[in-house]
Amino acid sequence: MSESESDDAAYDLAELHERAAGRRIVVVGAGIGGLVTALEIAKLGIQVTVIEAAARAGGAIRSAEVAGLPLDLGAESFATRGGHVAKILDELGLSGDIVDPGTGAGGAWIAGIPGVGAAPIPSGGILGIPANPFAEDVRRIIGWRGAWRAYLDRIRPVLTIGHVRSLGELVSSRVGRRVLDRLVAPVTTGVYSSSPDRIDPDLAVPGLNPAITRAGSLTGAVLALSQERKTAPGGAVRGIRGGMGRLVDALVSAIEESGGEVRTSAPVSRIENQDDGSWRVALPGDEAEELVEADGVILATEESSARELLAPHVAELDAEAPAPGPVVTVVTLVVESAALDAKPRGTGVLTVPGSHRAKALTHTTAKWQWVAEQAEPGVHALRVSFGSAAEDPATDGLEDEEAAVLALEEASAMLGVELSRAQLRGHRVERFAQSQPASTIGQAETTRVARDAIRRAPRLGAVGAWLAGTGLAQVVPDAVEEADRVRRAVLFASDD
Ligand SMILES: Cc1cc2nc3c(=O)[nH]c(=O)nc-3n(C[C@H](O)[C@H](O)[C@H](O)COP(=O)(O)OP(=O)(O)OC[C@H]3O[C@@H](n4cnc5c(N)ncnc54)[C@H](O)[C@@H]3O)c2cc1C
Structure with a gap:
């Protein structure tokens, strides 16, 4: 950066801080989505208040x-x-405590296999779909009969697949019921709490459908994708020494050090839009309702609460309410x-x-x-x-x-x-x-409609797994982006 560019940046920052003074954004919900959002907002000097229904912050991190x-x-x-969670951990001074899961124990197992009992999950598959049905670790689970049925996938014409919308249908039609019931269903139920029939393969395994077209079979596509994944960075999970709760504690401290506050045991019952575009957030009290004034509001609750609070302001959301997760x-x-x-x-x-x-x-x-x-x-x-x-x-x-x-x-x-x-x-x-997993059939369209509608409301935002997808790696970058969108709207509200 040249000297004049850095002067410009310093001026911009000073102007932003000036605009931020006296502005307040309320974030409803102190799960990872709400806390990351709040910290991002507090960085520019906007007053942030996080309001959490439960007695402690963290949501699904406990x-x-x-x-x-x-x-x-x-x-x-x-x-x-994507490196998004590691980046936040770094900012919070926790990167030295990131740990890998142990390798000495081997991987996980599948139990309850008819006639077999328990066996290790075969290596090299994707969502339980094997690359080679005759591999010994796969055959142990699906037997010779299952392996020969799965092998038909290599012989049948690929054209019959087209763009199958259900993972269950794709797997049973290509590689048979044994692969579906004994390998894929345990994984989708364990990971997404969902049957394979409700999972959209395009969302659960991006790139699978085009790979099927290229490879000419489902198992061929799995082989190609699993080889690509082996060489691509970021396919792993990591933890934090001392527990994920340390991330929550560090976020709460950072928000408080930046002048923000995190209130717990405070369930938000309603949000109200004022004539000037600002908001009021209602908290039921023992004697009287408390109303917290805010220039902007970001909802960071799970889907059912978010829809309930948003519905009076975002008409489309009521009609779009999906089944509870x-x-x-x-x-x-x-x-x-x-x-x-x-x-x-x-x-x-x-x-x-x-x-x-x-x-x-x-x-x-x-x-x-x-x-x-x-x-x-x-x-x-x-x-x-x-x-x-x-x-x-x-x-x-x-x-x-x-x-x-x-x-x-x-x-x-x-x-x-x-x-x-x-x-x-x-x-x-x-x-x-939990929210409906993002890879549930139809969920992508439902959340797209919800997001578009929320963005039309003034100085209102929403974050969390129901919009971004399950897991910290999905929720964190989305929260950073949405915080930026709403804080800009608040900072430049008078310029509208
Ligand atoms: C058992 C389990 C294990 C998981 N394991 C992993 C894992 O190992 N790795 C991974 O990446 N992901 C994992 N996930 C998924 C991950 O935890 C979630 O996707 C993520 O934490 C969701 O964060 P969030 O902020 O969207 O929502 P939440 O964590 O659900 O937070 C929402 C918050 O909003 C609050 N709230 C709701 N209504 C109101 C209201 N009216 N007023 C005020 N507050 C309100 C709630 O009390 C809650 O604290 C797991 C999930 C579960 C359930």
């Missing part, structure tokens, strides 16, 4: 001690794709079991839908070395997940104690290791209402 072990109870990692319950268990030292199912287990009451299990002390280091010898942490779009969590209606016993039984069956109530050192039950 860390706590269970039986003395610091653990992630919700999101436990982030995808390295899946509810997931995660039961974290800390158990004493020397048998688990051998990491019998690698880093965890996905289940064939219908075979178990739980959909997935993570063997946390096998996956994350930083957790294992803190556990006494023979003590292990497990996370058992229940619930999907097709099925309410089997823990619904149970007291936490009963849910822990059910999770222990399921863990025992999934890991092939006897675990009794006497071995349980501690437990914690957490419930999460």
Whole structure:
């Protein structure tokens, strides 16, 4: 930058800070989307207030001690794709604590395979679709009959596929039901809480359809894409030593240090638009309702709350309301079991839908070395997940104690290791209402309509997984962009 350019930049910044003085943006919801948005806004000197319904910030990121072990109870990692989360961690001084999952345990397993039981997830596939149906690790799961059926994919003409809209239909028509039921359904249910029939292949695996056309078969396309992915950076997930909650704590501190505030236990009931384009955010109080004045508002809640708050101002949203997203319950268990030292199912287990009451299990002390280091010898942490779009969590209606016993039984069956109530050192039950996964059929169009409509309202924004897609790697860059759009609208509102 030349001297005069840097003078210009300094002048621009000074002018922006002047414009920012006295302006306030309210962010509703303190999940990762809301907190990243708030920090971005606070950087320019705009006063930011984050208002969160729950007693603590973080949303689906929840860390706590269970039986003395610091653990992630919700999101436990982030995808390295795009480098967006690493950039924020760097800004917050946490980059030295980024950790990789352990490799010593091998990968995850699939349990509940008819006639087989449990087996490691085959290597080299995408969303469970194998590149080579005759590979030994694939054949072990689908048998010779399944492998020959899948091989038909290489022989059948590709023209019959066209642009198939459902992953389930694509997989069963090309490689057969065994691949669909035993390999793909456990992955989509575990990862997206959704059956393959509801997943749009174009969104779940970008590039798959063109690769099918190029390769002439589905398995050929998977082979080509998995080779490309091996050489492309960013295909991995990473975690934070001490838990993802450290990211939340660091964001809250940074917002507060920049003059902003994060209010918890404050559910927003309504937002009101004023004649001058500014907003009022309503909080029910014991005696009287509190109204917080704001130049702009950004909603960072999950989809159902966002739609409810937005509907009076954005007419299209009411009509577009989709089915509620899946509810997931995660039961974290800390158990004493020397048998688990051998990491019998690698880093965890996905289940064939219908075979178990739980959909997935993570063997946390096998996956994350930083957790294992803190556990006494023979003590292990497990996370058992229940619930999907097709099925309410089997823990619904149970007291936490009963849910822990059910999770222990399921863990025992999934890991092939006897675990009794006497071995349980501690437990914690957490419930999460999720948005429809972005790769659900029709979801892309629904969110496009929602976004366009929100952008037409003055100084109003929305962020979060329901718009950006599930996962920190999706939510973080979208939040940064939306914060920039709304803060510009607020800063230059008087120039309109
Ligand atoms: C069990 C589980 C495990 C996951 N694991 C991973 C993982 O390992 N890696 C990964 O990248 N992603 C993971 N995800 C997904 C990821 O956690 C989410 O996509 C992301 O955290 C969503 O962030 P968000 O800000 O959009 O929403 P949320 O985190 O849901 O935050 C929304 C916030 O809005 C608040 N709110 C709602 N209504 C109101 C209101 N009226 N007034 C005030 N506040 C309100 C809520 O209380 C909540 O705190 C996981 C999700 C779950 C449920």
